[in-house]
Amino acid sequence: VFKIGDFSRLGQVSVRMLRHYDQLGLLKPGHTDPWTGYRYYTIEQLARLNRIVAMNGLGLTLQQVGDLLARDDQLSVARLRGMLTLRRAEIEQELVEKQLQLAAVEARLRQIEQEGKPSPYEVVIKTVEPVTVASLRATAATIGEVGFFCERLYGSLYESLARVGITPQEPEITLYHTQEYRETDLDMETAVVIPADARPLRGEPDFTINRLPSIDTAATLVYQGPFHTLQFPILALLNWVADCGRIPDGPLRELHLSGRAHVDGVEQEAPVIELQLPVRMAEEAA
Amino acid sequence: VFKIGDFSRLGQVSVRMLRHYDQLGLLKPGHTDPWTGYRYYTIEQLARLNRIVAMNGLGLTLQQVGDLLARDDQLSVARLRGMLTLRRAEIEQELVEKQLQLAAVEARLRQIEQEGKPSPYEVVIKTVEPVTVASLRATAATIGEVGFFCERLYGSLYESLARVGITPQEPEITLYHTQEYRETDLDMETAVVIPADARPLRGEPDFTINRLPSIDTAATLVYQGPFHTLQFPILALLNWVADCGRIPDGPLRELHLSGRAHVDGVEQEAPVIELQLPVRMAEEAA
DNA sequence: TTGCTCCTCACGTCACGTGAGGTGGC
DNA sequence: TTGCTCCTCACGTCACGTGAGGTGGC
Numbered sequence: 001v002f003k004i005g006d007f008s009r010l011g012q013v014s015v016r017m018l019r020h021y022d023q024l025g026l027l028k029p030g031h032t033d034p035w036t037g038y039r040y041y042t043i044e045q046l047a048r049l050n051r052i053v054a055m056n057g058l059g060l061t062l063q064q065v066g067d068l069l070a071r072d073d074q075l076s077v078a079r080l081r082g083m084l085t086l087r088r089a090e091i092e093q094e095l096v097e098k099q100l101q102l103a104a105v106e107a108r109l110r111q112i113e114q115e116g117k118p119s120p121y122e123v124v125i126k127t128v129e130p131v132t133v134a135s136l137r138a139t140a141a142t143i144g145e146v147g148f149f150c151e152r153l154y155g156s157l158y159e160s161l162a163r164v165g166i167t168p169q170e171p172e173i174t175l176y177h178t179q180e181y182r183e184t185d186l187d188m189e190t191a192v193v194i195p196a197d198a199r200p201l202r203g204e205p206d207f208t209i210n211r212l213p214s215i216d217t218a219a220t221l222v223y224q225g226p227f228h229t230l231q232f233p234i235l236a237l238l239n240w241v242a243d244c245g246r247i248p249d250g251p252l253r254e255l256h257l258s259g260r261a262h263v264d265g266v267e268q269e270a271p272v273i274e275l276q277l278p279v280r281m282a283e284e285a286a
Numbered sequence: 287v288f289k290i291g292d293f294s295r296l297g298q299v300s301v302r303m304l305r306h307y308d309q310l311g312l313l314k315p316g317h318t319d320p321w322t323g324y325r326y327y328t329i330e331q332l333a334r335l336n337r338i339v340a341m342n343g344l345g346l347t348l349q350q351v352g353d354l355l356a357r358d359d360q361l362s363v364a365r366l367r368g369m370l371t372l373r374r375a376e377i378e379q380e381l382v383e384k385q386l387q388l389a390a391v392e393a394r395l396r397q398i399e400q401e402g403k404p405s406p407y408e409v410v411i412k413t414v415e416p417v418t419v420a421s422l423r424a425t426a427a428t429i430g431e432v433g434f435f436c437e438r439l440y441g442s443l444y445e446s447l448a449r450v451g452i453t454p455q456e457p458e459i460t461l462y463h464t465q466e467y468r469e470t471d472l473d474m475e476t477a478v479v480i481p482a483d484a485r486p487l488r489g490e491p492d493f494t495i496n497r498l499p500s501i502d503t504a505a506t507l508v509y510q511g512p513f514h515t516l517q518f519p520i521l522a523l524l525n526w527v528a529d530c531g532r533i534p535d536g537p538l539r540e541l542h543l544s545g546r547a548h549v550d551g552v553e554q555e556a557p558v559i560e561l562q563l564p565v566r567m568a569e570e571a572a
Numbered sequence: 573t574t575g576c577t578c579c580t581c582a583c584g585t586c587a588c589g590t591g592a593g594g595t596g597g598c
Numbered sequence: 599t600t601g602c603t604c605c606t607c608a609c610g611t612c613a614c615g616t617g618a619g620g621t622g623g624c
Contacts, residue, residue: 122340
């Protein structure tokens with residue numbers, strides 16, 4: 001018969017935990033002195049202690065271990081199998097997450113090695129809700145004219161909205177339907193959020209009303225600075241996506257979070273812009 | 287300027303957490319109304335919020351993120367690199383642990399599939415401290431005579447100990463130096479723990495005094511039952527070890543935890559026995 | 573006035589470690 | 599008497615979720 005300290009050394013479990021197992025009813029000492037409260041364990045209890053330690057080592061909670069050991073010392077095969085199968089799925093999930101996290105940390109370290117300084121941008125994975133927008137879509141002839149092109153599109157869009165009596169909300173969203181890098185024939189869409197139930201009050205709209213779909217996994221980046229340096233955060237986003245083993249899975253969205261890009265024909269100096277790029281995991285090369 | 291609810295939706299961070307970041311000083315609202323306590327955030331703060339979320343997503347603690355963001359908004363390259371390198375090592379460690387855990391869960395599931403019921407034994411990995419023992423080592427001619435053989439060895443051992451005036455302690459430890467399965471010429475050692483400073487008081491001992499080395503990683507199993515069914519727990523232990531991608535790395539030890547195996551020539555009926563097998567990870571097949 | 577949002581305070585999670593303050597047995 | 603062990607009670611960990619109970623603005 002062992003005092004708690006001896007039993008602790010024997011089973012390599014801290015005294016604190018033996019008391020905890022006692023309290024949870026997982027492992028009651030063979031005898032407890034009612035006067036002193038001293039716990040006395042028998043050598044036969046070592047097997048049960050080891051069972052607890054082993055199950056817990058598989059990542060089952062003490063609650064689960066308790067359930068499993070509840071009826072005398074017999075394990076219910078069905079329940080045990082169920083719990084282990086569940087646990088296996090959990091661990092596999094955890095492994096995937098850890099691996100993604102490792103990839104992200106390594107991507108960041110590489111980035112620091114290469115550039116000598118940390119990226120000024122932060123990429124965050126999030127989900128994006130669907131929104132209803134009024135939009136105009138057209139093709140810009142060259143990359144140089146994209147700025148003016150969008151300015152004109154937004155201009156006509158607001159004009160048309162006013163004409164048919166729909167109140168635009170925020171933000172503006174520019175979509176880049178051309179996904180690869182190209183210098184000509186860029187398929188652009190300028191959109192502005194409108195109420196989900198908006199209908200033209202008068203006249204025929206010369207824009208389309210549609211619903212931008214939700215994005216389950218969007219790599220997003222918030223940038224503050226002038227439009228003419230937008231290529232830097234866009235490149236950072238694309239690099240990050242590639243570095244983490246993901247690939248783009250839809251048009252890039254550019255949200256103007258600090259209000260309209262142009263007011264009275266004047267471009268905002270340092271607008272806050274959120275880039276949203278739908279992504280999915282790249283297939284592993286087989 | 288955003289109220290906390292809007293900013294929460296914008297950054298995909300719960301209101302609770304925005305308040306928490308405020309409290310920790312990680313992200314103070316651009317303005318807090320001193321009368322109502324309302325927090326007001328500016329769109330420019332979204333970048334900082336995303337930085338916090340991104341760093342936290344890498345598994346850094348909020349404390350670490352706070353340290354990194356402490357001086358204005360600038361990241362210290364050296365510290366950032368240090369933290370990420372540390373974090374990478376941590377994640378790699380966690381991955382190894384998860385993979386071992388997964389292997390253990392899968393081994394258990396396979397075991398249930400094959401036998402139709404869970405193993406009555408629990409294998410636990412632990413460390414074993416070195417102990418000083420008096421021992422006799424000899425070779426048993428056949429597997430059938432191991433029982434008698436050990437009984438005689440322990441008998442002479444206790445006799446010799448008494449003769450030279452050393453008090454034996456507990457437990458008895460039988461070591462199996464023959465590691466592969468064989469039916470003849472089994473190299474056995476019977477040992478009993480003695481005080482670390484024990485010296486013969488008189489006469490010449492015909493046993494050896496040595497120190498059993500510590501075991502960093504021992505697969506151990508506690509068994510209660512007669513000696514003649516000891517092969518079952520031994521097989522279970524060996525199978526478990528193989529299933530988890532480990533291999534034996536030293537002689538198997540058999541500890542008699544419930545006192546001497548034989549008292550007055552009579553074998554204990556259901557002794558409690560702990561098996562300890564030193565193991566190491568198997569090299570992956572290249 | 574009714575919802576809606578915001579506020580603070582505080583408990584619960586989970587498997588532990590680490591005290592404080594006190595007692596029993598050699 | 600002095601160490602050593604044991605006892606109970608309770609706080610801290612960490613990033614949150616989830617109330618209770620109350621207030622401000624349209």
